[in-house]
Amino acid sequence: MSFIADSFRMAVALILSGDSDVTSAVVTSLSVALWSVLFASVAGVPFGVAVSLGKFPMKGAVRLVLNSLMAMPTVVIGLLVYSFLSRQGPLGSMGLLFTPRAIIIGQTILATPVIANYTLSAIQGADKRILPTARTLGASNVQSLFQLAREVRFGLVAAIIAGFGRVVSEVGVAMMLGGNIRMYTRTMTTAIALETSKGDFAFGLALGLILIIVALAVNLFLTVAQESLRA
Amino acid sequence: MSIAKYQLSSVQTSYGKTLGVAIDDLSLSSGGLYVLAGPNGSGKSTLLGILAFLNKPDRGTVSFDGVPITWTRKECALLRRRVTLLYQRPYLFSGSVASNVAFGPVARGDSKTMIQDIVRESLEKVGLSGFESRIARKLSGGESRRVALARALACKPEVLLLDEPVANVDRASATLFESLVVSLAAEGITLVISTHDDRLGARLGATVIYLEDGRLASPPEQLPSAVLPHRAEENHANS
Numbered sequence: 406m407s408f409i410a411d412s413f414r415m416a417v418a419l420i421l422s423g424d425s426d427v428t429s430a431v432v433t434s435l436s437v438a439l440w441s442v443l444f445a446s447v448a449g450v451p452f453g454v455a456v457s458l459g460k461f462p463m464k465g466a467v468r469l470v471l472n473s474l475m476a477m478p479t480v481v482i483g484l485l486v487y488s489f490l491s492r493q494g495p496l497g498s499m500g501l502l503f504t505p506r507a508i509i510i511g512q513t514i515l516a517t518p519v520i521a522n523y524t525l526s527a528i529q530g531a532d533k534r535i536l537p538t539a540r541t542l543g544a545s546n547v548q549s550l551f552q553l554a555r556e557v558r559f560g561l562v563a564a565i566i567a568g569f570g571r572v573v574s575e576v577g578v579a580m581m582l583g584g585n586i587r588m589y590t591r592t593m594t595t596a597i598a599l600e601t602s603k604g605d606f607a608f609g610l611a612l613g614l615i616l617i618i619v620a621l622a623v624n625l626f627l628t629v630a631q632e633s634l635r636a
Numbered sequence: 637m638s639i640a641k642y643q644l645s646s647v648q649t650s651y652g653k654t655l656g657v658a659i660d661d662l663s664l665s666s667g668g669l670y671v672l673a674g675p676n677g678s679g680k681s682t683l684l685g686i687l688a689f690l691n692k693p694d695r696g697t698v699s700f701d702g703v704p705i706t707w708t709r710k711e712c713a714l715l716r717r718r719v720t721l722l723y724q725r726p727y728l729f730s731g732s733v734a735s736n737v738a739f740g741p742v743a744r745g746d747s748k749t750m751i752q753d754i755v756r757e758s759l760e761k762v763g764l765s766g767f768e769s770r771i772a773r774k775l776s777g778g779e780s781r782r783v784a785l786a787r788a789l790a791c792k793p794e795v796l797l798l799d800e801p802v803a804n805v806d807r808a809s810a811t812l813f814e815s816l817v818v819s820l821a822a823e824g825i826t827l828v829i830s831t832h833d834d835r836l837g838a839r840l841g842a843t844v845i846y847l848e849d850g851r852l853a854s855p856p857e858q859l860p861s862a863v864l865p866h867r868a869e870e871n872h873a874n875s
Contacts, residue, residue: 534727541688543717543791544743546709552739556730 412610434592438573441512449517453524474518479577486511503584511578516568527560562631639702641666647696655850656682669821671837672830674847680830688721720793724800726784734768740791758786778809795826
């Protein structure tokens, strides 16, 4: 028990001391996660809407793939993106490997199916009268879709929260594509993996607690935003 | 000779092997007041969906103001700005009553001042003045129906299609609705009202179009103002 209590005390001390390594890991984790979720939302929300409302062949297969991608191991995505960004890869000349941008690319791929799937579920669970009602009131197709999105906004925020949860807690992509470079691409999760492998469990646990606090704060913010949309 | 608002020729819609509607010939004149009668599953809602340009029929021709409809997305979207359908169970969007009523004018890009006036006038017509800031989803069933009607009126439609508007509403709302329909018809709006109420057509002085198993049929005797549907336009013109 003292081990856990020590870790907790260390976490508090680390947060209060403003340790530069911890601050850098927190800032890197949050910035890559937020950018990834932003890009994944831009791709995933319209994709989820299109799959949900569209009538096209192999729709069931697309859903199956989306569901499977949700469970895709992060290291596999890391490996795939690595093969594109490495020096021998087709995008190697861009010099993206072991940069925060590489992590963002990998995490965007990771979060997109999650956000698309949650969006799809939100749209399918929406009242079937929304679109025809909007249309018969003279809304264009784009205006009708915006109204639909407005009506299911809680579901869409939940999709974004789920996407954020997926990327902020992952380690495979950040490790493989970021390289865990101190003060540059080291995230909280890669720092935890490193400290634990060095045998510094207390420091690792402390970082874990910080990660939980940060995730809690971001989710609290998104939940408050979600509630404020309720009218 | 005036051009019919709607002209339907050999229109047919099916759901799998089940016939939705099959109408050989039907004309609805501009400014006419029509009651669409028939038992459950007779195709009333399907026909309203076609008249509202929401559902393309499997075959046949529909003309609006003498122009045959090609059913392109763009064309239907433009026509829906002239025709509004009020559902039997209307869906009110989240937000205030005012935002619901303003939906159509906002979609059309009307100015803010104009929208405020339209919202006020529309709510006044349905007896809900002062309801602007109320939360739409917290209204009673009768009030919700009236907000939905106000929302439809705010679109200033040339044609108003009403699907079972007086089903399950209180007597006060039903009476208000009937007097409103008469005044709207007097304003020149073409009205098509589907109903199970056999006496509604007679009360409103409307032309009754009777559907049975998706087809136009001779109405039963208890519908005193009913006419043969293919003569609906002629009947209206003579009245």
